[in-house]
Amino acid sequence: MSLSLTGYVILIVLALTIAGFFAARSRAKTSAGGDIRLLHSLPNYYGYNAAMFTAVPAFGVMVIWLFAQPMMIDNAIFSDIPDGMIAEGSSRGLVMSDVRRIAEGLDIAVAQGALSEAEAASLQSDETDIRSLLGEVGVALGSDVEAEVLLAAQSYRAQSVSGTFWMAIVTIALAVFGGAATIFVARADFRARNMVERGALAVLILAASLAILTTIGIVFSMLFESINFFRLHPWTDFFFGTSWAPNFRGDSDLSILPLLWGTLYISIIALLVAVPIGLFAAIYLSEYAGLKVRAAAKPLLEILAGIPTIVYGLFALLTVGPALVRVFGRGEEGLLGVEWMSGATAVLTAGLVMGIMLIPFVSSLSDDIINAVPQSLRDGSFGLGATHSETIRQVVLPAALPGIVGAILLAASRAIGETMIVVLGAGAIAKFSANPLEAMTTITTRIVSQLTGDTDFSSPETLVAFALGLTLFVLTLGLNVIALYIVRKYREQYE
Amino acid sequence: MSDATHPSAPAVTPVPGKGSLLIQDARTQKRNAAERRFKAYGIIAITIGMLMLITLVYNILSRGTGAFQQTFVTIEVTLPEAKLDKNGNRNIDDIKKVSTFGYAPLLRSAFEEKTAALGIQTGMKSKEMAGILSASAPAQLRDFVIADPSVIGTTVAFEFLASGRVDGYLKDRVSRDSIANDNNISVAQLDLVDQLVAAGSIEKRFNLAFITGSDSSDARPEAAGMGVSMLGSLFMMLVVLALALPIGVAASIYLEEFAPKNWITDIIEVNISNLAAVPSIVFGILGLAVFINYMHLPTSAPLVGGLVLTLMTLPTIIISTRASLKAVPPSIRDAALGVGASKMQSVFHHVLPLAAPGILTGTIIGLAQALGETAPLLLIGMVGFIASNPPDSIASGLLDPNSAMPAQIYEWAKRADPAFYERAWGGIIILLVFLITMNTIAVILRRRFERRW
Numbered sequence: 001m002s003l004s005l006t007g008y009v010i011l012i013v014l015a016l017t018i019a020g021f022f023a024a025r026s027r028a029k030t031s032a033g034g035d036i037r038l039l040h041s042l043p044n045y046y047g048y049n050a051a052m053f054t055a056v057p058a059f060g061v062m063v064i065w066l067f068a069q070p071m072m073i074d075n076a077i078f079s080d081i082p083d084g085m086i087a088e089g090s091s092r093g094l095v096m097s098d099v100r101r102i103a104e105g106l107d108i109a110v111a112q113g114a115l116s117e118a119e120a121a122s123l124q125s126d127e128t129d130i131r132s133l134l135g136e137v138g139v140a141l142g143s144d145v146e147a148e149v150l151l152a153a154q155s156y157r158a159q160s161v162s163g164t165f166w167m168a169i170v171t172i173a174l175a176v177f178g179g180a181a182t183i184f185v186a187r188a189d190f191r192a193r194n195m196v197e198r199g200a201l202a203v204l205i206l207a208a209s210l211a212i213l214t215t216i217g218i219v220f221s222m223l224f225e226s227i228n229f230f231r232l233h234p235w236t237d238f239f240f241g242t243s244w245a246p247n248f249r250g251d252s253d254l255s256i257l258p259l260l261w262g263t264l265y266i267s268i269i270a271l272l273v274a275v276p277i278g279l280f281a282a283i284y285l286s287e288y289a290g291l292k293v294r295a296a297a298k299p300l301l302e303i304l305a306g307i308p309t310i311v312y313g314l315f316a317l318l319t320v321g322p323a324l325v326r327v328f329g330r331g332e333e334g335l336l337g338v339e340w341m342s343g344a345t346a347v348l349t350a351g352l353v354m355g356i357m358l359i360p361f362v363s364s365l366s367d368d369i370i371n372a373v374p375q376s377l378r379d380g381s382f383g384l385g386a387t388h389s390e391t392i393r394q395v396v397l398p399a400a401l402p403g404i405v406g407a408i409l410l411a412a413s414r415a416i417g418e419t420m421i422v423v424l425g426a427g428a429i430a431k432f433s434a435n436p437l438e439a440m441t442t443i444t445t446r447i448v449s450q451l452t453g454d455t456d457f458s459s460p461e462t463l464v465a466f467a468l469g470l471t472l473f474v475l476t477l478g479l480n481v482i483a484l485y486i487v488r489k490y491r492e493q494y495e
Numbered sequence: 496m497s498d499a500t501h502p503s504a505p506a507v508t509p510v511p512g513k514g515s516l517l518i519q520d521a522r523t524q525k526r527n528a529a530e531r532r533f534k535a536y537g538i539i540a541i542t543i544g545m546l547m548l549i550t551l552v553y554n555i556l557s558r559g560t561g562a563f564q565q566t567f568v569t570i571e572v573t574l575p576e577a578k579l580d581k582n583g584n585r586n587i588d589d590i591k592k593v594s595t596f597g598y599a600p601l602l603r604s605a606f607e608e609k610t611a612a613l614g615i616q617t618g619m620k621s622k623e624m625a626g627i628l629s630a631s632a633p634a635q636l637r638d639f640v641i642a643d644p645s646v647i648g649t650t651v652a653f654e655f656l657a658s659g660r661v662d663g664y665l666k667d668r669v670s671r672d673s674i675a676n677d678n679n680i681s682v683a684q685l686d687l688v689d690q691l692v693a694a695g696s697i698e699k700r701f702n703l704a705f706i707t708g709s710d711s712s713d714a715r716p717e718a719a720g721m722g723v724s725m726l727g728s729l730f731m732m733l734v735v736l737a738l739a740l741p742i743g744v745a746a747s748i749y750l751e752e753f754a755p756k757n758w759i760t761d762i763i764e765v766n767i768s769n770l771a772a773v774p775s776i777v778f779g780i781l782g783l784a785v786f787i788n789y790m791h792l793p794t795s796a797p798l799v800g801g802l803v804l805t806l807m808t809l810p811t812i813i814i815s816t817r818a819s820l821k822a823v824p825p826s827i828r829d830a831a832l833g834v835g836a837s838k839m840q841s842v843f844h845h846v847l848p849l850a851a852p853g854i855l856t857g858t859i860i861g862l863a864q865a866l867g868e869t870a871p872l873l874l875i876g877m878v879g880f881i882a883s884n885p886p887d888s889i890a891s892g893l894l895d896p897n898s899a900m901p902a903q904i905y906e907w908a909k910r911a912d913p914a915f916y917e918r919a920w921g922g923i924i925i926l927l928v929f930l931i932t933m934n935t936i937a938v939i940l941r942r943r944f945e946r947r948w
Contacts, residue, residue: 207743221784222784281537284536284537288537310904388533389533410772417775419869451783472774473777
């Protein structure tokens with residue numbers, strides 16, 4: 001009902017916009033006596049101008065209203081709920097979500113014709129069985145509805161209806177006013193194009209600012225929930241504790257150190273795989289390989305970077321893990337006859353597979369950087385009688401070193417933030433151990449497991465994911481900034 | 496004849512002295528060996544990379560193609576009027592009252608007739624024999640009858656999915672030894688399967704339902720398909736395309752063509768390059784906190800997934816769009832300005848159309864990345880939900896809980912059943928086919944519109 005009113009408003013404003021476009025355009029033409037050469041701008045610009053001033057303020061207000069209204073009504077009702085109504089073990093927020101649910105249910109009941117509008121507004125919980133009524137229209141309620149909750153829901157609905165009504169009036173009024181004003185000014189000497197272009201520029205700026213908004217969104221969303229977490233859980237324990245043992249009955253050990261250890265351990269193994277292979281591949285491709293080999297090998301290696309990480313996750317879980325178990329595992333089946341590995345998920349499994357994924361990151365970036373080393377340096381070295389490999393080792397690589405370090409740091413930040421491979425390949429046990437054949441867990445794995453399933457955002461066991469996410473964000477951002485700084489600074493040297 | 500040979504130096508090669516270029520002294524040999532070794536390292540590194548790629552592709556193909564084949568059991572089922580339509584008036588509401596439990600006995604008696612007709616002696620009860628069928632068989636029968644009530648009272652030959660274990664047996668995943676502790680299937684049932692295969696009633700063939708169907712519960716791997724999650728992915732991609740392309744292009748135009756060089760635009764630029772490197776799971780946390788907790792958008796909805804992926808894809812699109820805008824030579828802009836166009840007109844009428852192929856290529860690559868992304872979808876709940884029906888409208892496609900292709904694959908990978916593993920690999924084949932197609936289109940576009948100024 002409120003949705004359909006909003007829908008009508010959108011349609012009306014759109015109709016006004018189109019009407020405004022043609023009205024302003026023809027009025028401008030008429031004012032020039034039909035000779036468009038006398039107009040300041042092309043006729044369409046008068047139309048665009050009218051359409052812009054009809055639609056943009058109206059829709060702008062509407063969007064803000066749609067976001068603000070539920071919050072304001074929520075707040076009003078929230079503070080109206082008497083303390084006595086909040087049952088043991090419940091909270092104001094839970095009562096509030098009941099209110100919202102019942103209001104929604106009443107809306108659906110009215111829409112399906114099970115209730116009339118007047119009935120929905122005057123229902124009383126002691127006269128009608130609200131729960132079964134709403135159950136019939138497909139809204140399941142956990143318990144019977146208390147009188148105050150029903151009243152709150154009804155006032156919620158009443159306020160929504162009046163809010164939406166006023167929104168419709170304000171929006172349409174703005175559209176009419178904006179349209180009328182621009183049609184009125186649409187005369188031959190009106191500088192319509194400049195106006196439209198200023199509007200377009202504003203849109204462009206708005207789009208560009210979205211990057212900042214996203215970052216602010218990321219930081220604030222994680223910061224708020226992290227603060228909530230640190231209210232429930234001492235931050236010293238989070239950063240300096242040594243054990244991770246979440247327990248959904250409360251009293252959990254939530255400390256990031258074991259997770260950090262797992263993350264770093266896996267990342268280091270991944271880099272031990274990716275850096276030598278990637279670096280030597282880059283050296284070969286840029287220094288030795290012929291044009292044909294290069295043209296074939298480089299894109300083939302880059303395919304490895306384009307494969308979705310879920311594929312690598314599955315590869316780790318079902319291929320590499322079992323293969324490692326066959327080598328290091330149980331006595332009879334194990335090729336080495338040792339019993340070092342019990343399950344397919346292990347640090348080594350995830351590390352190896354992640355290393356494969358990172359090869360092209362290292363190789364492509366290093367390749368670019370090695371190519372950027374000027375030929376004159378090599379020629380000088382050859383002139384002194386150095387062999388090709390000596391030139392590479394002693395001249396090219398030192399010159400390219402900062403850039404290569406940057407590339408490795410970028411790969412490291414990838415490794416730290418990688419999720420699907422570790423979720424499927426690394427296991428779920430948080431511990432400090434140096435054995436790469438054991439299962440361990442990482443920050444990203446824990447974020448996934450704390451936030452999937454039943455999430456109740458009042459327990460530290462759930463909120464800890466936000467603190468983990470914030471740490472991860474800061475960690476990878478730091479690495480990226482350093483890496484980008486090194487790469488940029490280095491590249492300027494030969495320009 | 497005289498010996499006309501020119502008197503010459505005795506045929507002894509001169510002994511090169513120390514330091515001659517003609518022999519390699521120990522140090523040169525060492526250096527040359529080092530050179531060869533160094534080159535070999537490079538070749539080894541590239542070979543390892545290629546081997547990994549080949550292993551990966553081989554693994555996917557060898558393990559995943561099985562998912563496109565499924566075992567079907569053909570049996571003739573009699574549909575008695577007395578049981579399915581007691582009143583005999585073909586009233587659809589009455590027919591619908593017969594639940595799937597009402598159809599199970601029909602399958603059992605059909606099995607008894609079948610074995611009797613083939614002369615197979617099993618000593619099994621009919622219920623056990625019917626156990627080689629998928630648990631979805633009675634529902635399939637019921638749907639068939641409800642779709643066309645006129646079949647009641649006739650005998651129809653049906654193709655039912657065999658259970659996951661039987662399917663695994665015919666694909667060599669399950670053997671007589673491996674089922675020793677398996678409650679779902681017995682050796683006697685496998686014997687029956689062998690006899691039915693010999694009689695031509697059980698066969699493996701292409702299974703379209705894997706591509707078009709929906710996910711199924713844990714007990715019925717044979718009935719699980721990718722179709723509905725493909726639709727979920729499609730709706731997410733629509734959201735990403737509708738939002739990321741215009742916003743990304745607008746932002747790039749501003750930064751590349753209009754932005755003054757000041758600290759604000761500097762911050763925006765640094766921000767964009769940093770956003771491109773933020774771990775994807777952080778975007779999932781953002782989506783959970785902002786879209787679901789704060790805005791109360793529905794959990795598991797492709798709309799939310801699309802919004803999160805939009806934010807993730809934006810930096811990619813902005814970076815590639817800026818590159819293609821930059822590639823349009825200044826002379827184009829100057830020419831437009833020279834004939835009296837405004838700055839805005841020169842950009843929108845001249846530069847943008849010329850940069851369009853490059854923008855499109857970047858967008859397709861960004862979309863392909865978004866299509867394969869899993870981690871953020873886990874956080875906004877696009878896993879663990881079994882979407883059984885394809886969405887019936889655009890709104891329900893956007894707002895109803897659904898899965899996405901990579902999330903569906905993850906879901907199957909978590910179920911510790913080899914039959915689901917096979918489907919996960921099969922799902923990966925489908926996902927990769929999409930990605931390869933998109934990337935090929937991007938490459939073709941790039942080739943087709945490549946322009947040298």
